[in-house]
Amino acid sequence: MITASYVRTMAAYNAEMNRRLYSAAARLSDSERRMPRGAFWGSIHGTLAHILWGDRQWMSRFDNWPKPTTAIKDSAQMIDDFATLARERETADGDIVLWARKVDDDWLAEDLVWFSGAANREMRAPKGLLVSHFFNHQTHHRGQAHAMLTAAGQETGDTDLFLLVPQIVE
Numbered sequence: 001m002i003t004a005s006y007v008r009t010m011a012a013y014n015a016e017m018n019r020r021l022y023s024a025a026a027r028l029s030d031s032e033r034r035m036p037r038g039a040f041w042g043s044i045h046g047t048l049a050h051i052l053w054g055d056r057q058w059m060s061r062f063d064n065w066p067k068p069t070t071a072i073k074d075s076a077q078m079i080d081d082f083a084t085l086a087r088e089r090e091t092a093d094g095d096i097v098l099w100a101r102k103v104d105d106d107w108l109a110e111d112l113v114w115f116s117g118a119a120n121r122e123m124r125a126p127k128g129l130l131v132s133h134f135f136n137h138q139t140h141h142r143g144q145a146h147a148m149l150t151a152a153g154q155e156t157g158d159t160d161l162f163l164l165v166p167q168i169v170e
Contacts, residue, residue: 001108001126001128001129001132002108002128002131002132003105003108004100004103004104004105004107004108007100007103007108007131008097008100008101008103009161009165010100010135011093011096011097011099011100012097012100012165013161013164013165014093014096014135014138015093015094015096015097016164017138017142017156017159017164018051018089018090018093018142019090019093020156020157020159021048021142021145021146021149021156022048022086022089022090023156024149024154024155024156025044025045025048025082025145025149025154026082026086027154028044028149028152028154030045030082032044032152033045033082034046037148037151039144039145039147039148040141040144041075041076041141041144042076043076043148044145044148044149044152045076045082045085046076046077047076047141047144047145047148048085048089048145049075049076049077049078049079049085050075050076050078050141051137051138051141051142051145052078052079052085052088052089052092053068053070053072053075053078054075054134054137054138054141055092055096055134055138056068056092057072058130058133058134058137059092059095059096059099061112061114061130062099062112062127062130062131062134063095063099065095071117072117072118103131107127108126108127108128108131109126109127109128110126110127111124111125111126111127112124112125112126112127112130146159
């Protein structure tokens with residue numbers, strides 16, 4: 001389904017897009033970031049926190065990161081302070097890039113078995129499919145955050161993968 005090269009490309013894209021979104025979000029006041037905007041996770045801050053929560057959850061399965069102690073329903077409040085959230089995001093992105101460099105096609109072809117709290121049962125699926133979901137989850141919610149930032153008058157620059165890849169992939 002996907003290759004190790006895809007994983008590295010998406011890890012780099014993820015880090016660059018998060019850098020752009022957090023830079024735009026930092027130009028807003030805390031109350032503007034927390035303003036309810038009708039998104040699934042409520043606000044810009046809540047959406048960004050949920051993305052990090054999801055990344056930590058999946059990386060606990062892919063690379064033995066500590067599992068989030070916050071329940072998914074509370075993930076928008078996982079980290080209250082924006083500066084701390086931004087630092088944790090930057091660290092996570094760097095660690096995802098390092099993990100991506102270790103991924104190979106054989107690993108992607110293996111199945112992963114885990115307990116899903118969302119499904120309330122043990123699950124089994126190919127790692128390649130799950131890694132695709134991991135990056136899709138990020139992109140989906142970053143799109144929501146991008147829309148909220150745009151509505152708040154903030155620019156992020158280009159977001160299209162094909163425009164960014166030449167700049168971000170080694």
